[in-house]
Amino acid sequence: MPVDEEKVAPTSVDIFDQSLGTEEVEINPDANFFTFPPPLPESGNPYRVKILRGQKGWMSYPGKDGKPGYLATDLELRTIAPGDDKKDDKPLFDNFASTMVMQSTHMSKVGGIIKAIYETRNQGEVLPAKTTHADLARLLQAEFDKESEVGVVIQWEAYCEACSDEKKRVVVKGEKRFPQLEDGTHSSELPHGPCGSTLSAQAKVVRYVALK
Numbered sequence: 001m002p003v004d005e006e007k008v009a010p011t012s013v014d015i016f017d018q019s020l021g022t023e024e025v026e027i028n029p030d031a032n033f034f035t036f037p038p039p040l041p042e043s044g045n046p047y048r049v050k051i052l053r054g055q056k057g058w059m060s061y062p063g064k065d066g067k068p069g070y071l072a073t074d075l076e077l078r079t080i081a082p083g084d085d086k087k088d089d090k091p092l093f094d095n096f097a098s099t100m101v102m103q104s105t106h107m108s109k110v111g112g113i114i115k116a117i118y119e120t121r122n123q124g125e126v127l128p129a130k131t132t133h134a135d136l137a138r139l140l141q142a143e144f145d146k147e148s149e150v151g152v153v154i155q156w157e158a159y160c161e162a163c164s165d166e167k168k169r170v171v172v173k174g175e176k177r178f179p180q181l182e183d184g185t186h187s188s189e190l191p192h193g194p195c196g197s198t199l200s201a202q203a204k205v206v207r208y209v210a211l212k
């Protein structure tokens with residue numbers, strides 16, 4: 001979606017006015033506006049990507065139970081697969097990566113991403129064991145600025161609005177669960193059993209990994 005699109009207020013019109021809308025447009029009559037390009041296949045995992053900051057950018061979140069807050073950003077990733085038109089220069093999105101340290105791993109997602117970038121670059125860089133939320137965010141921002149390379153693992157995911165409510169989020173995960181096509185690939189559209197809605201798969205980034 002272009003963000004720099006000029007914002008001009010629309011006006012009410014009479015579409016039978018002869019002076020109106022004479023600019024020619026070209027369309028493909030065979031195209032279907034209501035289908036989305038299928039996501040990248042999981043069989044390409046792990047994908048080599050360039051890492052960029054998302055459109056939303058860095059946000060500050062208050063911590064839970066009075067604990068200090070943390071920082072988070074969205075990410076945009078672009079696949080690198082020279083010579084493979086189907087897999088090269090495709091966008092992937094990650095809506096949320098934070099500096100919040102998980103008790104189970106003593107690591108934050110932002111830290112994990114930086115680590116995977118360092119290991120991919122293989123120049124002996126290591127994460128600082130003692131740091132601050134801001135310093136970790138700045139380290140990752142420095143990698144966005146350089147459009148550093150890293151590996152990502154994706155998984156197809158489709159959210160069912162009809163089956164979800166405030167308490168429960170119903171999501172179908174994994175390309176295997178989408179209908180197989182004759183050529184062995186999977187359709188990105190799934191008729192959801194419980195409700196009959198058609199769900200569309202999106203590629204969700206589930207892991208960042210070091211690539212050699």
Ligand SMILES: [Zn+2]
Binds near residue numbers: 160161195196197
């Ligand atoms: Zn459903």
